[in-house]
Amino acid sequence: MDLPTIWFLLIAVLFTGYFILEGFDFGVGMLLPVLGRTDRERRVLINTIGPVWDGNEVWLLTAGGAMFAAFPEWYATLFSGFYLPLLVILMALIVRGVAFEYRTKRPELSWKARWDKAIAIGSWIPAVLWGVAVANIVRGVPLDANHEYVGGLVDLLHPYALLGGLTTAALFLTHGALFISLKTVGDIQQRATRFARRSGVVTAALAVAFLGSTMAIRTSPAAIAFTVVAALALLGALVANRLHRDGWAFTGTAVTIACAVAALFAALFPAVLPSTMDPAGTLTIDNAASTDYTLTIMSWVAVLLTPVVLAYQGWTYWVFRKRIGVAHIPDD
Amino acid sequence: MDALDIARWQFGVTTVYHFLFVPLTIGLSALVAILQTVWYRTGDERYLRLTKFYGKLLLINFAMGVVTGIVQEFQFGMNWSDYSRFVGDIFGAPLAIEALLAFFLESTFLGLWIFGWDRLPKRLHLASIWAVAIGTNLSAYFILAANSWMQHPVGYRVNPETGRAELTDFIAVLTNKVTLATFPHTLAGCFLVAGSLLLAVSLWHLVRRPHHPDAAAHRAAVRFGGWVSLLAAAAVVISGDIQSKIMTEVQPMKMAAAEALYDTESPAPFSVFTIGSLDGSREIIAIKIPYLLSWLATGDVNGEVKGINDLQAQFAAQYGPGSYVPMIPVAYWSFRLMIGLGVVAALIAAWALWAQRRGRIPTSRWLVRAGVIMPLLPLAANTFGWIFAEMGRQPWIVYGEMLTRDGVSRAVTTGEVLTSFTAFTLIYAVLAIIEVHLLIRYAKAGLPDLTPVAEPAPETDDEDRPLAFAY
Numbered sequence: 001m002d003l004p005t006i007w008f009l010l011i012a013v014l015f016t017g018y019f020i021l022e023g024f025d026f027g028v029g030m031l032l033p034v035l036g037r038t039d040r041e042r043r044v045l046i047n048t049i050g051p052v053w054d055g056n057e058v059w060l061l062t063a064g065g066a067m068f069a070a071f072p073e074w075y076a077t078l079f080s081g082f083y084l085p086l087l088v089i090l091m092a093l094i095v096r097g098v099a100f101e102y103r104t105k106r107p108e109l110s111w112k113a114r115w116d117k118a119i120a121i122g123s124w125i126p127a128v129l130w131g132v133a134v135a136n137i138v139r140g141v142p143l144d145a146n147h148e149y150v151g152g153l154v155d156l157l158h159p160y161a162l163l164g165g166l167t168t169a170a171l172f173l174t175h176g177a178l179f180i181s182l183k184t185v186g187d188i189q190q191r192a193t194r195f196a197r198r199s200g201v202v203t204a205a206l207a208v209a210f211l212g213s214t215m216a217i218r219t220s221p222a223a224i225a226f227t228v229v230a231a232l233a234l235l236g237a238l239v240a241n242r243l244h245r246d247g248w249a250f251t252g253t254a255v256t257i258a259c260a261v262a263a264l265f266a267a268l269f270p271a272v273l274p275s276t277m278d279p280a281g282t283l284t285i286d287n288a289a290s291t292d293y294t295l296t297i298m299s300w301v302a303v304l305l306t307p308v309v310l311a312y313q314g315w316t317y318w319v320f321r322k323r324i325g326v327a328h329i330p331d332d
Numbered sequence: 333m334d335a336l337d338i339a340r341w342q343f344g345v346t347t348v349y350h351f352l353f354v355p356l357t358i359g360l361s362a363l364v365a366i367l368q369t370v371w372y373r374t375g376d377e378r379y380l381r382l383t384k385f386y387g388k389l390l391l392i393n394f395a396m397g398v399v400t401g402i403v404q405e406f407q408f409g410m411n412w413s414d415y416s417r418f419v420g421d422i423f424g425a426p427l428a429i430e431a432l433l434a435f436f437l438e439s440t441f442l443g444l445w446i447f448g449w450d451r452l453p454k455r456l457h458l459a460s461i462w463a464v465a466i467g468t469n470l471s472a473y474f475i476l477a478a479n480s481w482m483q484h485p486v487g488y489r490v491n492p493e494t495g496r497a498e499l500t501d502f503i504a505v506l507t508n509k510v511t512l513a514t515f516p517h518t519l520a521g522c523f524l525v526a527g528s529l530l531l532a533v534s535l536w537h538l539v540r541r542p543h544h545p546d547a548a549a550h551r552a553a554v555r556f557g558g559w560v561s562l563l564a565a566a567a568v569v570i571s572g573d574i575q576s577k578i579m580t581e582v583q584p585m586k587m588a589a590a591e592a593l594y595d596t597e598s599p600a601p602f603s604v605f606t607i608g609s610l611d612g613s614r615e616i617i618a619i620k621i622p623y624l625l626s627w628l629a630t631g632d633v634n635g636e637v638k639g640i641n642d643l644q645a646q647f648a649a650q651y652g653p654g655s656y657v658p659m660i661p662v663a664y665w666s667f668r669l670m671i672g673l674g675v676v677a678a679l680i681a682a683w684a685l686w687a688q689r690r691g692r693i694p695t696s697r698w699l700v701r702a703g704v705i706m707p708l709l710p711l712a713a714n715t716f717g718w719i720f721a722e723m724g725r726q727p728w729i730v731y732g733e734m735l736t737r738d739g740v741s742r743a744v745t746t747g748e749v750l751t752s753f754t755a756f757t758l759i760y761a762v763l764a765i766i767e768v769h770l771l772i773r774y775a776k777a778g779l780p781d782l783t784p785v786a787e788p789a790p791e792t793d794d795e796d797r798p799l800a801f802a803y
Contacts, residue, residue, distance in 0.1 A: 072420020079409025
């Protein structure tokens with residue numbers, strides 16, 4: 001396997017990690033007004049992700065940095081082309097990140113309510129827009145022969161992309177609900193389980209529609225295989241949820257996200273950003289990649305550091321493995 | 333204003349803003365780690381309370397540094413995509429390593445530290461805050477390596493076929509002499525901010541209530557913050573001196589701009605204060621110290637320092653027609669404000685240490701006033717330092733290789749950049765007000781009481797115990 005292919009895989013892995021991890025903390029944020037009826041309940045929800053959300057978000061920074069280092073053309077065209085959606089995602093991530101830290105810093109309920117709103121909206125927006133962005137990458141966007149984006153905002157908001165947005169939002173919602181039912185006790189847990197049972201059905205319908213239309217646009221045998229596994233894993237998650245096997249249910253949606261991302265990247269390969277206009281504008285792993293020297297260095301860095309990161313991040317989840325409920329929340 | 337101007341303003345505003353939070357995060361994470369280590373070693377509860385108190389201020393600040401940092405990484409691709417294409421082979425690597433090596437470390441262990449008071453053994457919990465401090469300091473190294481490459485590109489070649497810069501020697505990039513000089517200078521500036529904060533907050537409490545039971549803890553914090561500030565200021569001066577000699581060598585135009593030195597001189601004087609004509613081309617009043625600039629720039633009192641006019645002629649011959657002169661008044665004044673504000677901060681630190689020598693209780697209202705504004709001085713000095721470093725190298729985005737105007741995104745319209753610039757400026761302004769409000773509120777609240785770790789009642793087992801900390 002050549003270096004650009006390896007880095008294509010690594011970036012797929014980084015986005016998979018990002019969507020699995022931040023996917024459930026987006027879900028928890030989206031469900032904050034739905035499942036948290038009192039301030040104490042909302043605090044339970046926030047505290048399920050409190051120690052880990054920031055580390056989850058670093059997956060995005062790493063994926064972005066890796067894209068910049070390994071495929072500068074891809075990074076440059078994508079980030080300048082998807083300008084306004086990325087701007088909105090950034091604003092949402094800013095407000096949301098600050099909100100977790102600041103909501104408890106004043107006792108007034110109106111203060112907390114405002115930050116709760118920021119968390120919910122700041123979670124919904126990226127949950128939808130990441131799907132829009134990913135769908136556009138797979139479908140392709142208008143690029144000229146210099147790989148420069150020549151479309152406008154409207155070109156990014158076609159039905160397929162919107163379907164992608166709804167799919168990621170639904171998937172993260174269900175994934176988040178299953179995370180909550182894995183990490184809490186009492187009423188909240190029951191509500192989350194019930195919620196996932198219902199949202200799971202909607203998610204399954206959207207996911208089938210989205211991955212199905214993806215395969216109609218662009219496909220490969222590997223992409224089809226991953227799509228099938230993604231569908232089966234989602235089905236498994238829903239069954240496990242009904243049987244109250246919380247760990248298995250959450251694993252199920254995690255595998256669904258992993259396989260869905262894998263299916264999209266497999267469909268895309270060897271392109272990284274197809275052009276819908278001038279075929280010469282299509283960015284591929286070859287014309288977008290850095291030199292072999294840079295990729296070799298980056299490969300060593302990844303080989304040495306990634307296991308260490310996975311080990312201590314995994315350990316963090318182990319340290320905070322305990323389920324929490326309203327009784328565990330200290331007074332202000 | 334066109335898209336290029338707005339993109340430049342946005343980069344300036346978002347970067348300066350980001351670097352208001354970063355220095356405190358870098359410096360304070362280490363100082364909190366030291367406070368906690370003292371508590372761990374001595375068992376003295378005052379240090380535990382100081383750890384929790386300053387830890388809270390650290391967290392309020394940390395959140396802002398994190399979220400504004402995401403913008404920084406995305407902004408290169410969004411607004412400066414042609415720059416990103418040109419440098420990606422080199423510039424992306426330190427960014428990716430920064431995320432993988434430093435950001436994961438600091439964010440994961442910060443979560444462990446915040447929530448881990450009752451979940452981790454004391455030793456591991458202490459190690460967590462040290463991991464945060466190491467992470468934040470490491471991140472500075474990699475981002476400065478990336479910046480230094482823009483200031484003084486090394487270890488690369490420009491591929492004639494693609495027109496892009498390609499990495500040929502990664503070690504050369506990591507050991508760029510500009511990086512090696514900038515890293516200690518920047519870190520020292522960060523510790524000056526953090527030391528100032530300790531001094532300011534604890535001095536305020538100490539002078540207001542000298543007989544309060546917490547006075548002894550605050551006195552310790554004033555002494556600690558004061559010494560950190562003084563040592564950091566000394567390190568700023570020494571590293572800055574080394575840096576200015578390297579700068580004279582690799583970016584002579586920046587040094588000439590810093591001095592508004594139009595004609596090559598040997599020996600060259602240092603101008604303390606100059607009022608020039610608005611375009612900076614002529615001086616009206618000037619106070620000068622003979623020989624000083626030659627010594628600062630070259631280490632020799634009679635050394636030759638090149639002037640702007642000679643350098644412009646030399647660059648025009650080398651790179652083609654055009655102006656290679658940065659904005660002289662900006663370079664001149666930002667350089668002086670950086671130095672001047674840093675010196676004032678060091679003097680206040682020395683004053684505060686002197687006023688509380690051998691158990692004395694400082695009483696001067698003027699000292700408290702000076703102390704309270706003290707953290708703003710190194711913050712402003714850092715800002716002016718960066719404005720000088722970045723604007724002083726214009727018109728280059730990559731020195732000698734790429735002009736800033738050639739790096740901007742072509743796919744992005746003026747309307748889009750304007751939207752983005754307006755949105756960031758507004759949201760940053762609102763968040764700045766909230767952050768300052770919270771910092772002052774928690775700084776005024778004083779040291780927290782230690783909630784006694786509740787002995788689990790016989791009927792409740794460990795599983796039902798409330799969390800020691802929760803959002």
